Amino acid sequence: MTFTLALMGIALHTLFWEKLPDWGTWFNSIIKHLPAPLAYLYEAWRCPFCFGFWCALALHAITDIFTINALSVMPEFLGSLGMPLAWLLDALATATLIMFGHLILCALAAPAIKGYQMKETFRQNMSAKGHD
Numbered sequence: 001m002t003f004t005l006a007l008m009g010i011a012l013h014t015l016f017w018e019k020l021p022d023w024g025t026w027f028n029s030i031i032k033h034l035p036a037p038l039a040y041l042y043e044a045w046r047c048p049f050c051f052g053f054w055c056a057l058a059l060h061a062i063t064d065i066f067t068i069n070a071l072s073v074m075p076e077f078l079g080s081l082g083m084p085l086a087w088l089l090d091a092l093a094t095a096t097l098i099m100f101g102h103l104i105l106c107a108l109a110a111p112a113i114k115g116y117q118m119k120e121t122f123r124q125n126m127s128a129k130g131h132d
Helices: 004-022 026-032 036-044 048-063 076-130
Strands: none
Touching: 004 026, 004 048, 004 076, 026 036, 048 076
């Protein structure tokens, strides 16, 4: 099993739904001016699993990397259905890893943010005491 596609998927999900909307107004302006079907996809793919599935399919097509290496060789009795089925199963597995990775990042973010805020408050208090 490789985690390459899942890591790329988590990075893309984080970029599009958690970082770009906060980096100025240009990205949000683009989203507001999207045609209705694309705007719907942007909102619907906020879900890490939904995004992860389609992202995994696209990344697999671009990179030819499988998350589950055993799926790169399908049984001959499946015939021409073998590779599309392999891509589907691999995308589902990758989407699950993307969702799991997103949940882990969210779980780690809350204590990290709280710790950062506590440190900044401490620094401000120490700085204020030093200037008294």
